Amino acid sequence: MNKVMSNKAVIALYVLPALILIVGLIYGPMLLTGYYGLMEWNGMATMTFVGIENYIDLIQDPKFWESAKHSFLLAFFSTLSLAGYLIVSLVLAGKIKGSDLFRKIYLIPMLLSSVAIAQLWIKIYDPNNGMLNSLLMSMGVETPPSWLADTNLVLYAIFVAILWQYAGFYIIIYYAALKGIPESLVEAAKIDGANPIQIAYKIKVPLISGVIKVTVVLAIVGSLKYFDLIYVMTGGGPNGASEVIASYMYKKAFDTFDFGYGSAIAFFLLIITLIVTWLTRKLTATEDEVQY
């Protein structure tokens, strides 16, 4: 059996095409980014080698650390929100009436492009004519906050939009995982007299723990490099209150022509992500499943 399943030629055939693609199109650019990070370069003709100067500046750049803090907060909230997505998926995957319809409706926001989602949330948060403040005012709140202009609120206001945007993504993954659980296991538990909550908690969740761990990694990695909605909705403002690492990198590289520094940020971001992912996997690893 091992012989068939360890055929080197087959392994090479299965793995190499994908590997070549990511090595060429992701690792190549990544190494170049690391290389540009050692340069002073405005994106035009000449590059000057400055060693780790960009990285030294980066470590001393309070704006960078501010944006890093925001990225980590986003990662934290995204990870927490997974619990909510999981509960919704457990309900939907259960045998309740209309669950199929609900599932389809729940995934709709995920189909929209970031342009549409950003516009929608801009309208929701508009300080005077927006949906949220119209609602608050009709409920008797006299001066509702200006969500996207308030430096204390803007970050959380955007997080809500991002968490909403990604609901479909995680629900669809959890749903498929839950549907993959063999009926026989659930039936057996029912016969033993377990109630639906016990079944969910004691049987279903442990069975899809591998998938849950994957989503934790996805949520963290995705949050750390998140960019889209923030850039459109606030451009990182006001006063940097919603700046995240990726938007800061984009500003440096594309708005102020400091490609060297921008590349250093990108490379540093990669290293941070690697460390955080490694730590997460260490923390969530169980004895029987250290394999991935």
Next chain:
Amino acid sequence: MKHVWKKLLLLIAFAIVLVLAACGGDSDEASSGENESGSGGDVKTIEFMHLWPEGSSKQHYEIVEGIIDEYESNHSDVKVEVEILSNEQYKEKLKVLSTSNELPDVGMTWAAGFLEPYVSGNMFASLDDLLEGPLKDKFVPGTAEAYAIDDTTYGLPLELNITPLFYNKAIFEENGVEVPETFEEFKQVVQTLVDNGVTPIALGNKDRWTGSMWYMYLADRIGGPQSLNNAINRTGSFEDPALVQAAEELKSLVDMGAFLNGYNGLGNDEAKGYFINEQAAMYLMGSWDLPEWTTNEDNPQEFRDSIGYMKFPVVEGGEGDKDSFVGGPGVGLFVAENSDVKEEAKDFVSFFVEKWGEQSVEKAGVIPATKVDTEGTDLPQMYVDVLNDLNQASNITLYADVQMSAAVAEVHLDMIQALFGDAVSPEEFVKEQENALAQEE
């Protein structure tokens, strides 16, 4: 563990080989590519990138198409290949293209600070020969100069704008206020409107350049045009008392509640929406928005009729006069230095600038940077007035964020948002910008 590292190294080496192998193949491919567009065939192709898509800027787009058709029919050996991108995407793509030295033969650029890195990287060709030859004396004085670095001009402007303070006559009338002449009167108008529960000024300061124009006008009215210009060109300092005072005046407006609630989180588009829906009385914006108040059928006729404009009020005891404007040339055309059809490209640019100047006001409502003959044209009155103001302007100060280098502009814009957001004091506001400017010297 050792094995793992060996393999990792091997893979990285493999990646590098892959990249290098691609580099090796480069030289012949690139040269064959050049042949296609260059001297290879009988027909020469000029690649032209612009930012007026048919969808959002139909009139602009049609003028461009018309000029190209005319040019191609006059020059049977030249073909113009157009690529159109929207504003943000255009800027992003231009930067990516420049890193590989692959700029289009002809493209659009902005003045001063935007142009600077491209010129220092030797990406744009000098257009002095056109200015001394076919386009001599065609431009409004001071416009092409905004595209010059060390006395060489690298871009030819297509637009010229000033920034009037638009206001809603109907709202003014309802609240019994008159068009203010001085800043003191202006503040009284603001106060009256605030007291009556009307939003005085629509401002979308998420975009930051919108707020910058308010600051620039105050700086001009208090310290005269030279104080800000000198601070930027380093013959002066940003810590000039006039520049501090301008920040203080701006702060007083903010404290009065002069600006639309939530301005720092609103984009310019949204702020304009408030003005168009008559939810705000005033709106400071470039004359590129004139079609909105004159010809744009999407806005109700009644609304368009009620829009007027005023010159920014003077500050008593200040240096600046009423005929000094914030404004300047908008986009211009460049020719790529490494273009292999450079002569044809220059010829096309020259033709384009001239034809554009003849048609743009009437067909698209764009005031060109070339001199306009308004006689015999049928323009809305507001255009005629703005054109007259433009001709009689005592000074036009180029938008600060355009004058500055990209890095300093970013600091300036951030500081504007911070000043509006009450996050910095006027002293900190000037200090930060002074530091950024000094650092670049």
Next chain:
Amino acid sequence: MTLLYIALIIVAIFQIYPLVWLFQFSLKSNAEVFGMSPFSLPQDPRWENYVRVWTDGNISLYFFNSVWITVASVLLTILLASFVTFAITRMYWKGSKLVLGLFMVGLMVPIHSALIPLFSFFLKLNLIDHPLSLVLSYTAFNLPLTIMILLGFYYTLPREIEEAAVVDGCSVHRIFFQITLPMTTPVLATTAIINMIYNWNEFVFVNTFISSDEFKTLTVGIQNFIGQYLTDWGAIGATLMISIIPILIAFLVLSNRIVEGIAAGSIKG
């Protein structure tokens, strides 16, 4: 139970509202989009927004490009990702963990940092302004995510059938194509949906790598209505509505596969 339904319905309203909003938005003028309450119905529905988008926007051409580029990228990604996941979870070889690690790291690269190197890379391969640059980029950048999702499922799938097949003398290829791949239909449908949405809505790569109209995709059609000074939001809404219909249909079809696949899988399992 009723409480549960009320909760589900409230969430459902939250999730379906954007579509309704987008539709209203597409029939409004700029003046209505901004300034007026977002709840307001279009005063004078501008169906001509749709006509304009279709005629001015080159939409029909972009539409076809979007379809084939999306389909090609999704198929390629899923096939390659399944190969890799199969090899990593089912086959025995040294270095599988290392290779998995390489794919995971690939997940962490923000696309904007890769943009400039990728551009010069494709330029050297002469693939700039060539649709292959898009298909390859989409595949490469979605492979890590796809593999990660597949991986979680492969670990939960029972191995008994595959093991039995090996004993019966099946070749690896037959096991992969005839046993494993069909068993993973639900997750394949899931990753297909995710990939499809990502590729369909992507525009940074299209804008950068493609300059000819003949290869541009629908997302560029949206850009057509964003101008230097004026942005036509009603038309953008119409473009977004048009672009969402095919993906909505594809989504509904694929979404059913998630359930069907399980049924098939559970008979075998």
